[in-house]
Amino acid sequence: MRKPLLALVLAASASLLLASCAMPADDPNFGKEVAGVDGAPGGGTAAEIVATATAVPTSIGIDTPLTAAPAEGALIVSLSDGSDGSKLFNDSLSAAATALGWTVEVVEGAETADGAVAAFDEALAKKPAGIHIDGAYVDYLTDGLAAATTAGIPVVCTECMVDPLDALKDTSIAGRTEVDGWGRLIAAFVQTNNANEDAVIEMIALGTPAPTQFDQGLQAAMMDYCEPCSTNENFLDPLDPTMLPLDVATLALQLNPTATWLSYAPGFLSADAQEAITMAAMPDAALKIIGMGATPANLAAIQAGTEAAFTGYPIPLAAWRVIDQFARIIVGEEPVVAALPTQLLTAESAATAAVDADGNYIAVADFEAQFKALWGVK
Numbered sequence: 001m002r003k004p005l006l007a008l009v010l011a012a013s014a015s016l017l018l019a020s021c022a023m024p025a026d027d028p029n030f031g032k033e034v035a036g037v038d039g040a041p042g043g044g045t046a047a048e049i050v051a052t053a054t055a056v057p058t059s060i061g062i063d064t065p066l067t068a069a070p071a072e073g074a075l076i077v078s079l080s081d082g083s084d085g086s087k088l089f090n091d092s093l094s095a096a097a098t099a100l101g102w103t104v105e106v107v108e109g110a111e112t113a114d115g116a117v118a119a120f121d122e123a124l125a126k127k128p129a130g131i132h133i134d135g136a137y138v139d140y141l142t143d144g145l146a147a148a149t150t151a152g153i154p155v156v157c158t159e160c161m162v163d164p165l166d167a168l169k170d171t172s173i174a175g176r177t178e179v180d181g182w183g184r185l186i187a188a189f190v191q192t193n194n195a196n197e198d199a200v201i202e203m204i205a206l207g208t209p210a211p212t213q214f215d216q217g218l219q220a221a222m223m224d225y226c227e228p229c230s231t232n233e234n235f236l237d238p239l240d241p242t243m244l245p246l247d248v249a250t251l252a253l254q255l256n257p258t259a260t261w262l263s264y265a266p267g268f269l270s271a272d273a274q275e276a277i278t279m280a281a282m283p284d285a286a287l288k289i290i291g292m293g294a295t296p297a298n299l300a301a302i303q304a305g306t307e308a309a310f311t312g313y314p315i316p317l318a319a320w321r322v323i324d325q326f327a328r329i330i331v332g333e334e335p336v337v338a339a340l341p342t343q344l345l346t347a348e349s350a351a352t353a354a355v356d357a358d359g360n361y362i363a364v365a366d367f368e369a370q371f372k373a374l375w376g377v378k
Helices: 005-011 046-053 084-099 113-125 135-140 142-151 176-192 209-225 245-255 267-279 296-304 315-330 367-375
Strands: 075-079 103-107 130-134 155-158 168-170 200-206 230-236 261-265 288-291 309-311
Touching: 046 176, 075 084, 075 113, 084 103, 084 315, 084 367, 103 113, 113 130, 113 135, 113 142, 130 135, 130 315, 135 155, 135 209, 155 315, 168 315, 176 209, 176 288, 176 309, 200 209, 200 245, 200 267, 209 230, 209 261, 230 245, 245 261, 245 267, 261 267, 267 288, 267 296, 296 309, 315 367
Parallel strands: 075 103, 075 130, 130 155, 155 168, 200 230, 200 261, 261 288, 288 309
Antiparallel strands: none
């Protein structure tokens, strides 16, 4: 049963409702320099940032070999929320671990706060060499992380918007600075493709830390580029399966028929975007779809012209980075903090982007070979 529209109205939180944007030719902020951040290209105008970000990456982003080979036989435990992205990550994590002679065990059930707590406790009981988590429910794992500290079990967190502390050894992979930069990159794309119309962005985001941070980066950069532009956040409660992206997007567009952009974080939420546009009876058929973390469906839609641009999140490569961090931690090195290679996926760049056999974005075609070279394995 779908959530009543009144509840959806209450869930749609407006974070910035500003006057309409001046046309770029008249906008004093158009083309202004904006400082770069990790996870996105360096400083420059919006057009320069976009041009740099569409290039195909060739490096995994780190080049420091391990100082010593980690012993074989280590067990890494990874929590799963049961999603396609989580399965892709854990399959890739297992492949990376195998290259070092390690094994990975996956603990299911981390799709809710209580489930994440129980899954983490189950992971601890296995006494592994390391535990991987994502950042969706890290705030609920205080007791578990304290127990991991006591037991000397390192934890690496992806999509984590908190700083490392005690057992939580690394939070840099798809971390706060990086995800914020992805939002700023999408803002640069909006600015460079906003000729002759107002920039009015409706944002549909899963109410977990990484999508929230992406939206914050997008909003902050739009304020830099075009102060009077309008952005509006609409969160989905991750604990409420009746709150559907189709309903939230439809209502958001009905309440704001002047919207010219529709942003999704993460990308899989956009599956019903075209249906939402139709149901909302949008007066302007040129509404453009953008967002964070392109799925194979997003890549196909970009190439078909039904979506405009998404940032690439190379989940398989990120999983290999997690194993690389554990390898460094286990041999006594510091984790390497470096942005993931990524790309702005547009109609021009999506066709040449590196993907795996299933169409998942991987950023760098030979990333596995590059990691193995750093590890000294074949």
